[in-house]
Amino acid sequence: MEIRNNTYTLRNCRYIVNPTGEIRKSENIVIQNGIIKSVGRELEGDEIDCSDYIVIPGLVNSHTHSPMTVLRGYYDDAELEDWLNKIWEFEKTKFTKELMKIGSELAILEMLGNGTTAFVDMYFNPDQVAELAEKYKIRAFAGYTFLDSLFDPYEIDKKQRRLKKNEYFVPIINVHSIYAVSENTLKIAKQLAEELQTWIHIHVSETRKELYTIKKRNGLFPVEYLAKLGLVNQKLQMVHLGWVASWEIETIKRNGSTVTYCPTSNMKLATGGSFPFKEMLKNGINITLGTDGTASNNSLDMFQEMKIGVLLQRQMYWNVETKAIDLFQSSTINGYRLLGIKGGLIKEGYVGDLVLIDSHFVYPLSQDKLFSHLVYYVDGRYVSKVIVNGIIHDKDNILRILAEKVKLLENSYLDSTNP
Amino acid sequence: MEIRNNTYTLRNCRYIVNPTGEIRKSENIVIQNGIIKSVGRELEGDEIDCSDYIVIPGLVNSHTHSPMTVLRGYYDDAELEDWLNKIWEFEKTKFTKELMKIGSELAILEMLGNGTTAFVDMYFNPDQVAELAEKYKIRAFAGYTFLDSLFDPYEIDKKQRRLKKNEYFVPIINVHSIYAVSENTLKIAKQLAEELQTWIHIHVSETRKELYTIKKRNGLFPVEYLAKLGLVNQKLQMVHLGWVASWEIETIKRNGSTVTYCPTSNMKLATGGSFPFKEMLKNGINITLGTDGTASNNSLDMFQEMKIGVLLQRQMYWNVETKAIDLFQSSTINGYRLLGIKGGLIKEGYVGDLVLIDSHFVYPLSQDKLFSHLVYYVDGRYVSKVIVNGIIHDKDNILRILAEKVKLLENSYLDSTNP
Structure with a gap:
């Protein structure tokens, strides 16, 4: 990566695109100490010519399982339950911590190269993710995962309390799902989230079968059940929700939880149903997007997502x-x-997390077509530079390191990633 | 593009992948006069080291509208009927033949760069497509389009008869759709296809509304109606079929027609329904795949498709x-x-239409994961070389020419591509 002086200018950006719908043409962005100082005519410090770039805020991958990059293509043509059993078997018997770290490292490099500046991760090696986030300068949010068939919840609780925050890493509470933990585990997770002042990240209502299971076990639908336990609040992030009921959407709205949509993974695993995007939107719920892990996507490209x-x-x-x-x-x-984090907008006072897209092949390029191009045409291949916390990552450099790591994986670990 | 001696060898291909499921490791492919002479240990003529490449047959984009590349992002957020009216308005008033040619040229370069070696095109400038196909060495199949609101069918018939085949171009009969032409036009098209010994390429059963319209007008469902007119035979290619009925699938099977699936376009235009892939497959029908035009996709990447x-x-x-x-x-x-064409297999006697994929970032790479990677992970960005009829196109060179053409479009024509 490239570290510039504390203050520098992205000069003459071809377009600056904000998610509010605002588009600016041929303006500058001054970044100081990792924060956007101004957007407009000002120039300060080193200047980087951006006349060929479309500049957008960094992309947040709100749900992934970074170590699984080494499991890309491991077991594709299966529905969720069958798939999950196969994956769990690998995790129990073959997935060493060393291999998990390589997986996370590969995922981080791929995500950076595709314009992702922050990600929310559910897996078993958050200590390693914290170390890698600081090494590569990407924002990571991860924690140990409550999953009763593999781990004692009291152990997870203890390890989680020892997990340290750093400039690029924030611990969160991961709970695999309602069906994979006991009510007692959910209570431990709730208590822990309150004490550590962080949020709970959990898979909810992914399949129809999950609905039946939870309804049968607890007499309630998944979101209703979480609400009964007091977990549905502003510190809850529910992922998937392909089978959420209309009255549960009301509950989510009332309690201000965040929801995460993972379209590719849901389709690939044939979970049926579908995330009710427009109902969530109408209700003012905070909708985020995730790729899910590479064993169920199999890409880490938020543009494609x-x-x-x-x-x-x-x-x-x-x-x-x-x-x-x-x-x-x-x-x-x-x-x-x-x-x-005050981010996701290119505006004074917001974090300097940005993506610079090479505009040479984005055509016909005019202001009114920008959102269309960014979503329907552009993908990670057009990302030229990624800026996180003011630190500039060059795509070629990311790919060079990624190629080295892939070689390392192939020389040492490949055999263990075959079923 | 690069023209090698008449005989050359792709030496030591990392993997050679055939659609039959067959995968070969570290073998050579000898190409002579555009035809695969051998696959195995033989070496002949110039040698190209392919130890970093995964080699697959060329991809056929079985349905597109190449000139519309200049209309990428023109009018995105509309359902089919509204969208079509907007596009037709542009076509009537603003789409010059010069601009159509640039659109086709850009599409050809993009498709080549993404691993497409042949495409089936429906538009109004097949003479230009023929010229461009020969210029760029890609296989093109196009014709004038029967579309009664824009063209006199007798004029189309006349022009079509003058259209010349060349080494890279074959004329086909394009009919927009049943609802956009009269029964008389369909009869002219049928007669023409028989005389010119080519096939008819037509949009069929794309929306539910189309079904109602045709049923009301003719008392029959679209495929039934085409069958009544004697058009459902081995010389018919029906595109979309999101609303085909089960008994119509029987008719297609019995008559040996080809069907084309365009998933992205159908989803983006919210046509509902869905192409019954597994029923078509069970019935042994020849299923092909297309991106449709860039105004309704908006990519030309068959891997993503x-x-x-x-x-x-x-x-x-x-x-x-x-x-x-x-x-x-x-x-x-x-x-x-x-x-x-005897192609689509990497086997002695088949055409030398191939795609060489850079394997550095395709990981973890092992034989059993190849189909998974090719469909769920790889996209056009990993294509390094494309071979058509034995002629080798280098990706960097394709992109260099594409960038020049994009500049030309932006300098001269951009204003006319805004609604």
């Missing part, structure tokens, strides 16, 4: 109510809202 | 019956079957 996100909504509703800009908001400003 | 193609099927059927390899077959061997 935005596109597939619109496509799935249009397919399910037979109308075009969901628009490109809605997904762009989910991936930027809404993501930063979840993270509790 | 394969992925979205699987995802949509899994969403609609709530199961994983449709697999990566099914879409890979649709894009390769089935495409060449439609074209009437």
Whole structure:
């Protein structure tokens, strides 16, 4: 990565695109100590010519499982339950901590290269993720995962309390799902989130079977059940919700929780149902977007995820109510809202987390087509530079390091990633 | 592009992937006069080191509208009927032949860069497409389009008869749709296809409204109606079929027509329904895949189309019956079957139409993960070289020319592509 002086200017940006719909042409962005100091005519410090770039806020991947990058293509053509059993078997028997770290490292490099500046991660190695986030300068949010078949919840509680925050890493509480933990575990997680002042990140209502299971076990639908336990509040992030009921959307709205849409993963695992994007939007709920892990996507490209996100909504509703800009908001400003960081907007006082897109092949390029191009046409291949906390990552450099790490994986670990 | 001696060898290919499921490791491909002479240990002529490449057959984009590349992002957030009216207005008033040619040129360069070696095109400038196909060495199949609101069918008939075949171009008969032409026009098209010994390429059963319209007008469903007129035979390619009825699938099977699936376009235009991939497959129907035009996709990347193609099927059927390899077959061997060319397989005697994929970032790479990677992870960004008829196109060179053409468009024509 490239570290500039504390103050520098992205000069003459071809376009500056904000998720509010605002587009500026040929203006400058001054960044000081990692924060946007001004957007307009000012120039200060080193100057970087941006006349070929479309500049957008950094993309937040709100749900992934970074170590699983080494499991890309591991077991593809299966529905969720079958798939999950296969994955859990690998995790129990073969997934060493060393290999998990390589997976997270590869995922971080891929995400940076595709314009992701922050990610929310659910896995078993948050200590390593913290170390890697600081090493590569990407914002990571991760924690140990409550998952009763693999771990004792009291152990997770203890380890979680020892997990340290750093400039690029914030611990969060991961709970796999309601069906994979006991009520007691949920209570431990709730207590822990309150004490550590962080949020709970959990898979909810992913399949129809999950609904039946929870209803049978607890007499309530998943979101209702979480609400009964007092978990549905501003410190809850529910992922998937392909099978959420209309009255549960009311509950989410009332309690201010964040929801995360993972269209590719849901489709690939044939979970049926579909995330009710427009109902969530109408209710003013904070909708974020995630790629999910590479074993169920299998990409880590938020641009592709935005596109597939619109496509799935249009397919399910037979109308075009969901628009490109809605997904762009989910991936930027809404993501930063979840993270509790003043980001996702290119505006004075917001964090210097930005993506510079090479505009040479984005055509025909005019102001009114920008959101369309960003969601339906552009993908990670057009990302030239990624800025996190004011630190500039050059794409070529990211790819060079990624290639080295891939070689390392292939020389040492490949055999263990075959079923 | 690069023209090698008549005989050359792709030496030591990391993997050679065939749509039959066959995968070969570290073997050579000898190409002579545009035809695959051998696959195995033989070496002949110039040698090209392919130890970093995954080699697959060329991809056939079985349905697009190449000139519309200049209309990318023109009018996105609309359902089909509204969208079509907007596009037709542009076509009537602003779309000059000069601009159409630039659009086709840009599309050809993009498609080549993404691994497409042949495409089926519906538009108004097949003479220009023929010229460009020969210039750039890509296989093109196009014709004038029967569309009664814009053109006199007798004029189209006349122009079509003057259209000349060349080494890279074959004339086909384009009919926009049943609803956009009269029964008389359909009869002219049928007669013409028989005389010129080519096939008819037509949009069929794209929306529910189309079904109602045709049923009301003719008392029959679209495929039934075409069958009544004697058009459903081996020389018919029906595109979309999101609303085809089960008994119509029987008719298609009995008569040996080809069908084309365009998942992204159908989803983006919110046409509802869905192409019944697994029923078509079970019935042994030749299923091909297309991106449709850039105004309704907005990419020209067949790798992304394969992925979205699987995802949509899994969403609609709530199961994983449709697999990566099914879409890979649709894009390769089935495409060449439609074209009437011995291609789509890497085998002695088949055409030298191939794609060389840089394997550095395709990981973890092992033989059993290849189809998964090709469909769920790889996209056009990883294409390094494309071979058509034995002629080698280098990706960097394609992108260099594409950038020049984009500049030309931006300097001269951009204003006319805004609504």
